[in-house]
Amino acid sequence: MxxxxxxxxxxxxxxxxxxxxxxxxxxxxxxxxxxxxxxxxxxxxxxxxxxxxxxxxxxxxxxxxxxxxxxxxxxxxxxxxxxxxxxxxxxxxxxxxxxxxxxxxxxxxxxxxxxxxxxxxxxxxxxxxxxxxxxxxxxxNYWDGASGAVNYLLEINGGDIKGKKIALVYHNSAYGKEPIRTLEELSKKHGFELSALPVDHPGQEQKSQWLQIRRDKPDYVLMWGWGVMNQVAVQEAANIRFPMENFIGIWWSGSENDVLPAGDAANGYKALTFHNVGxxxxxxxxxxxxxxxxxxxxxxxxxxxxxxxxxxxxxxxxxxxxxxxxxxxxxxxxxxxxxxxxxxxxxxxxxxxxxxxxxxxxxxxxxxxxxxxxxxxLVGVTQWDATSKTWSLISDFKPTDGEVIGxxxxxxxxxxxxxxxxxxxxx
Amino acid sequence: MSDQLIFATEVILNGLMAGVLYALVALGFVLIYKASGIFNYAQGVMALFAAMTLVGIMNGQVPFAHLINAIFGAHITHFGWNVPALLAIILTMGVMVLLAWAVQQFVMRHLVGQEPIILFMATIGLAYFLEGVADLMWGSEIKTLDVGLPQGLNVWIDDTTYGILGYGFFIDNLDIVATVIAALLVAALVAFSQYTKQGRAMRAVADDHQAALSVGISLNFIWVLVWSVAGFVALVAGIMWGTKSGVQFSLSLIALKALPVLMLGGFTSIPGAIVGGLIIGVGEKLFEFAIGPLVGGATENWFAYVLALIFLVFRPQGLFGEKIIERV
Missing domain, CATH: 3.40.50.2300 (Response regulator)
Incomplete structure (x- = not known):
């Protein structure tokens, strides 16, 4: 036996x-x-x-x-x-x-x-x-992502973002804090005003952060989110009528999961990427x-x-x-x-x-x-089309700021x- | 009014609204604890399960499709129809009643007379089991929940406050709906417990289940009833939170938002859950607004517990909880 x-x-x-x-x-x-x-x-x-x-x-x-x-x-x-x-x-x-x-x-x-x-x-x-x-x-990597976002904003602003207000909404964890140092250095270099708004895990309740964004009226919002934090942030941004095309997430905040729950309101939301879609x-x-x-x-x-x-x-x-x-x-x-x-x-x-x-x-x-x-x-940018429910790559994969990141x-x-x-x- | 005062007023209003949503979750805990002395760890997962079931029914999803396909080599996912929201809510309620019966029949009935910690452990097991069943039954993808509730800025409030103060307040339409629904829910629960035979039996069991048993009240039936009502509250909470964030597994974590509310309002009081929710909502939002920027933000999660602890130290039974008297 x-x-x-x-x-x-x-x-x-x-x-x-x-x-x-x-x-x-x-x-x-x-x-x-x-x-x-x-x-x-x-x-x-x-x-x-x-x-x-x-x-x-x-x-x-x-x-x-x-x-x-x-x-x-x-x-x-x-x-x-x-x-x-x-x-x-x-x-x-x-x-x-x-x-x-x-x-x-x-x-x-x-x-x-x-x-x-x-x-x-x-x-x-x-x-x-x-x-x-x-x-x-x-x-x-994450710092390339931060620089890629800033470079994209430079590109759509004719190379000048001096005096612009950029808010970072981030998951209050080691991951979410990753871009802060890079963005601080880049704010010194390019003259934009950076404000960082942490969101506690899991991120189901973000009213305080989005009320502050509504009061401060930043020109752009960047997001380092994860899980439910992403869906809630996209919905809250839509709720306060923040222009979606000025809202850019890192690649972990840029999947179908993150935008579908908000429906049509998520139209125009952008996310960084290092690979193509579709x-x-x-x-x-x-x-x-x-x-x-x-x-x-x-x-x-x-x-x-x-x-x-x-x-x-x-x-x-x-x-x-x-x-x-x-x-x-x-x-x-x-x-x-x-x-x-x-x-x-x-x-x-x-x-x-x-x-x-x-x-x-x-x-x-x-x-x-x-x-x-x-x-x-090299980092690219994608954008969400709520009608066709698809992401599209809207930029080439472009270089990031090696000087600052290096x-x-x-x-x-x-x-x-x-x-x-x-x-x-x-x- | 100074700008800061105007902003603080907006924060307080939003805090009250958030508090209502926390209270909705806390209510489910209170109902079960009050009637059976069980701290139901699975309440958050019940909200998740209810919301997933609702979306599944609305979308005509085949339950356990992955399992069926794996066993029979089929490729079915949907029945090919959509169910109207109201009917889907009624059907989901039916599923929650079945769940309540199953919990009572297969778990709680066998644990009558056990220590509270054993019953608590059973609900931990139930939570993880239910999460697994929900996954198997409806899949783990994030689902959009749209039962027709309005969302986004309330334009009337925005325009009116702008006209008066020169700054338009942001109030989310969904929060207003949640407030109305919570008020109706509490009124219905109070009416049910005061004016119906079953409600009075429920209260009798809550007061002294042995005495209730001696006058012919069926404990089995009452506990199924209590778990069903808690299931209904979970469904309402699941709809509100699921509409905000989509229905997904982290929905079960909303239970974390209810704990400080329970500590503050007491585990046995329905008004306590509501008032506790409002205090926690306003307290955490106001603290984040005033002190958050000085300490790097993200204070809400921990400050809610600090606030609850302070209340607990001075009033262990909670604001509206029954006074604990030990006679020797």
């Missing part, structure tokens, strides 16, 4: 675990809990891209990709548990999908030699590859043929083309391209996490490559190096290096 049980257990273990030759991409997803509405489309997009590569191309460099999904519920402790339980299964790169989880994983993953890709979130100064050897945050790209035809219609989609297939689905798909594409680069550098198909890190550090995304992948103008062009783990920091990154990463006795690399 014991023998039988042991055989069954072993068979189950083999069946449940990835094949040794697979390229394993853990997906720390959150399909349950208060933030599931945002977690599901990202996780679907991330998984579906790898399914497409497996079904259409036979994997990456001939090796099948295996997405190892672990539910975090957007909870930092669970995220760390997911990391610990999956890292021994050949994990190549972690996309923690939470700034809190990223902060916890930075020392752990660095010690384990596994790279982290915190795309558009996490520790901004991780862009400095000299200090953060295993953390990558290309193609853009399905009007050749790759989506393949996705439909090999994944959705074939019944192999990770979810119900109803999220395809939404902002967060596209973000998950884009993250998977960047991971796959880095894996290809790693295979090229190491000369072997069955790469390790260390090879993957090298691949990420040598990643170069050109428009020709994007077109070849069936994603022309889907994301910014950028290159990664030992010193620069954040790419070229100094802040250097300062923050140097402090981290000193605290943690890290000797700068890339010499």
């Amino acid at each position: 014991k023998m039988k049980l042991a055989t069954v257990a072993l068979s189950a273990l083999i069946a449940a675990g990835p094949a040794l030759a697979d390229l394993t991409f853990p997906s720390l997803s959150y399909r349950t809990g208060a933030y599931a509405a945002s977690g599901i489309p990202f996780a679907d997009g991330y998984a579906d891209y790898f399914t497409l590569l497996n079904e259409r191309d036979g994997g990456i460099g001939g090796v099948k990709a295996n997405v190892l999904e672990c539910e975090t519920g957007y909870n930092t402790e669970k995220g760390v548990e997911c990391y610990e339980s999956t890292k021994g299964q050949g994990a190549l790169v972690y996309q923690p999908l939470s700034t809190g989880i990223t902060y916890q994983l930075i020392p752990k993953a660095t010690a384990d030699g596994i790279p982290i890709h915190s795309m558009g979130y996490g520790r901004t100064s991780a862009k400095n590859g000299k200090v953060f050897s295993n953390v990558f945050n290309y193609p853009a 399905t009007d790209f050749p790759l989506f035809d393949d996705l439909k043929k090999y994944v959705i219609d074939a019944g192999k989609a990770a979810g119900a297939g109803d999220q395809v083309g939404t902002v967060l689905y596209n973000r998950g798909l884009y993250a998977a594409m960047l991971a796959a391209e880095a894996a290809k680069k790693a295979q090229e550098i190491s000369g072997k198909a069955d790469i390790t996490a260390a090879d993957m890190r090298d691949g990420m550090e040598a990643l170069e995304i050109t428009e020709a490559k994007m077109a070849e992948l069936g994603l022309p103008n889907f994301g910014p062009t950028f290159s990664v190096s030992c010193e620069n783990h954040g790419g070229d920091a 100094a802040l990154i250097e300062e923050d990463s140097s402090a981290y290096a000193t605290e943690n006795n890290i000797a700068p690399r890339c010499n």
